Amino acid sequence: MNKKNREIHNVRNDWQESEVSEFYNIPLLELVFKASVVHNVYHKVGEVQVSSLLSVKTGGCIEDCAYCPQAARYSTEIKVHPLLSLETVVAAAQQAKEGGASRFCMGAAWREVRENKDFERVLEMVSAVNELGMEVCCTMGMLNESQAERLAQAGLYAYNHNLDTSPENYENIITTRTYNDRLETLSAVRKAGITVCCGGIVGLGETKLDRIKFLHRLATLPTHPQSVPINRLVPVKGTPLESQEELPFEEFLRTIAVARIIMPLSDVRLSAGRLELSDSEQALCFLAGANSVFSGNKLLTTPNPKFESDKQLFEKFGLITRKPFQKETNIESALKENRIEAHLANELAKRRSQGILRSLTILKEIEGTIDFFSNDYLGLAKSNGFGAYLEDGGKLLYQRGSTGSRLLSGNTNEAMELEEKIAHFHNAEAAILFNSGYDANLGLISSITTRHDVVFYDELCHRSMLDGLKLSYATNCVKFNHNDIDDLAKKLNFFNQKRVGNFFVLAEAVYSMDGDVSELQALVTLAEKYDAGVIVDEAHAIGVIGDNGVGLSQSLGLEKQILARIYTYGKAPAAHGASVVGSDNLRKFLINFSTPLIYSTALPRHSLATIDFFYDFLQTDEFERQKLKLVQNIQRFKRCEKCISENGFVLLKSYSPIQAIVVGDVQKARLISSMLEEKGIVVKPIVSPTVAIGKERLRVCLHSFNYEKEIDLLASLIKKALNK
Known part of the structure; x- marks a missing residue:
């Protein structure tokens, strides 16, 4: 699979508009092929979801949506009907179920949901249809978090609230509610745990760029909508768009295909305007990634294919209908028999839905970046000085690799001499090298603590410190508020009442995500009062703080009062590895009990030489x-x-x-x-x-x-x- 195809298989919420535009503008058949490949990766081939949409309250809407015949301000043939009875709605849902629909949607011509008797009746409808074993969906305008929560409790599976068009074209279509109003409703739906159905209408007279911007906005929502209805405008006499020219099918097909590529896990639904499509055109839409349709005589107030005609269509193309609550991607299906892989996939899916899934990327080397x-x-990191240093000093000897751990074949004179140099520079008895700052924190904290000890740590400490705690024997690991000495004092005092083992306090010199400096003087003074050992991670302070870049602890003259300091060489030093600096006993203890040190292949000579160069550099005018x-x-x-x-x-x-x-x-x-x-x-x-x-x-x-x-x-x- 080439690089471009790998990119389009990723589930992303960070699409650039330029990327969406690139997809939209590639040759049509190539676009359909790409979309089909993505669809086949994430969905069951040949499966289609059937939904049915009933208008439970028709006409009289105060909105001015230019496409909608239910707006009270337009003269259309639509008659105003109050909210249908519960019995009528349940009967319609039962009929839809018998017709092959797995989802039943109820639409009300309201600008917003109001706390009144009608809303109470809607809740009853939701509950009753849910008891039929169908996925229940509503589309009733804006709603708040409390209303969304009540709908969820009643059994609502999905809520439809379309963006309609691009943000730039929106005011040309609607002026009675803002784009942000729509986003707030979607947020309320997500918070309630209801699945989101959100799409729009093409053929409103928008430009191609508007369609691109509309798709981009959908694909950059905090999470992709679980279903994306794509409507093709059905002009209705009496509305402002009654004479709107029909959008060419090719543009509609492009919209379907791009939606599939940039929102690979979503259901893409053929919605309004399907009656005007031929069987062959619908087949192309299915090939391009559409996997859901609205079926039944009417789509709110406009004509729609009947259940029977859709059954014939599905048989013609070999499509099968999905059962309710049976959404399952190809990936999930393949993992069904493997519990561990399923667990991994579920955890990744959670992060993906939250928009925080990590991936490895390579920074493009662009001139001028x-x-x-x-x-x-x-x-x-880009300095030429290191190369010259190696040439002048002959630091690289006959062997590049270290060949083994320090306790086997990996120890060298260069490593021992460098550790003495580090200890001297940092005014300490001894130092011991680790392969990374993460290894150093993990190896120190996991080995030095016992089950009777209490470890107090700043809430913003490095992840490596927290992972060290996870591997330690300490049963009490106590978080204190960031840089809050009073909070630390309260917690030290509390645990001191029944103290058995040692106390340790963990902090960073410079906190890596906030950039602020530790209240180290006060922290050390307090720790001494309770005879607690202080461990300070100097990763972002070495080379930056203090004369000769010694770091925070030394710049404050606290080095003799601190149990252990961790100096990481992957930041300002532009090297690799780390050292733990402290007493000679600490060094000997780590050699005997720190498993990351004992069982890791030692740093190669090249890394030792780079660290050596850095310490020399710190003492230069440059x-x-x-x-x-x-x-x-x-x-x-x-x-x-x-x-x-x-x-x-x-x-x-x-x-x-x-x-x-x-x-x-x-x-x-x-x-x-x-x-x-x-x-x-x-x-x-x-x-x-x-x-x-x-x-x-x-x-x-x-x-x-x-x-x-x-x-x-x-x-x-x-x-x-x-x-x-």
């Missing part, structure tokens, strides 16, 4: 120049704090290279990141579960090599993006 996302704070430039760049970026707050967002307080702009929304964070990347600036969005839901952000990383004009450009583009 500006780096505001990497941890290469001092620009050493480092001081780079650090000064970094500080100036941080101060320059902080000038845009006011414009960020004026737009309702938060730039977290930080004087480190990490500057976090909290936008509080997954899609907003990703959208702004994409907008910046289009201008050649790379800033990564950070979303759940790396940060808490509602704390989604842009993580701006500043460097010594960023030019002032680049920072000014970044600030201006962020301001522009936040305004949208």
Whole structure:
């Protein structure tokens, strides 16, 4: 499978409009083929869902939808009818079920759901149809979270609320409710756990670009709608669109195919206008990914294919109808007999539905791209200095690989000498090298604790620290509020009342997602009061904070009062590996009890030489120049704090290279990141579960090599993006 085909198989909520446009504009038969491939991956081939839609309250609507014959302001043949009786609705649902429908939809010509007797009757209808064993759907205008919750409790399976068209074309079609009103209703539906049915109408007189924007908006909702009805306008006499020219079938087919590609898990439903399609045209739509239809005499108020004619159509093309509540993708079907694989697939599906599924991507090397996302704070990753250092010092010897763990064949004079150099630089008795910062935290924390110990950790500690706790024997792991010394004091005091084992306190020097600095002086003073060992992760502080980049602990003169410091070499040092720095006893203990150290192949000589180079670099005038430039760049970026707050967002307080702009929304964070990347600036969005839901952000990383004009450009583009 080539790269392009791999891309279209991904379930994504971060499609760019340009990508949607690219799909829409490829040759029609190629587009249908691509859509068919995607459909066959995610859905049962030849399966179609049949739905039936009944107007339970007809006409008299106060809205001005230009296509709708039920609007009171238009002179159409539609007569106003009050809400149907429960018996009539149940009978219609039973008839639809006998006709092959698995979903029964009820539509009411209301602008919004109101808390009245009619709503109570609708709840009864939902409950009664649900008892028939059908998927129940409603489309009744806007509703709030409380109403959505009540519908869910009554047994509602789906709620239809279409976007209709592109945001740009929307006011040409409707003026009595806003686009945002529609989005808020969809949000209420999702929160209630009801599946979302959301699509629109093509052939309203919109442009091709409008259709592209409409599809893009659907595919970038927080989660893709579970079903996407695509309607082809049926002009009705008396409405403003009564004389609208018919949309060419080819454009309708393109809309179906692109919807399938960019929303691969959704059901794509052939809705209004199907009566005007020939059997062959419908077959092309099924081939392009449509897998659901509305069947029955009427679609609210417009003519629609009858159940019997659809049965004949399905038999003609070898299609089978889906039973209610039987939605199952090909992927799920293949995993049905494997419980473990099914569990993995379900967990991935949850993240996908939340819009937070991770994937590995490769940053395109584009000339002129500006780096505001990497941890290469001092620009050493691209420096030529390291190569010259190796050549001059002859640091690479006869053997590149380390060949084994430190306890077997992997220990070398270079490693031992480097550990002595690290310990001396950081004013400690000893140091021990690990293969990464993650390994160092995991290896230290999991081995040093016993089941009688209590570990107190800042709520924003690195994931590697938390995973170390998971592997430790400590039965009490206590989270305290971020940088809140009073909260830590209360919890230390509480557990001190019945203390048996040791206390440990975990913190970071610079917190990687907020960019703020630990209240380390106060934390260490408090820990000493309770005889607690302090462990500090200096990953984002080394090379950045203190004279010669020694890190936070040393810059405050606390190194002798801290049990262990972890220095990671993958950030500013632009190397690989990490060290745990502390007492000689600590070093010997880790050699004997830390399993990541004992059982991992040692760092190769090349990595040792890179770390060695970094420590020499920290003691040069060039480092001081780079650090000064970094500080100036941080101060320059902080000038845009006011414009960020004026737009309702938060730039977290930080004087480190990490500057976090909290936008509080997954899609907003990703959208702004994409907008910046289009201008050649790379800033990564950070979303759940790396940060808490509602704390989604842009993580701006500043460097010594960023030019002032680049920072000014970044600030201006962020301001522009936040305004949208």
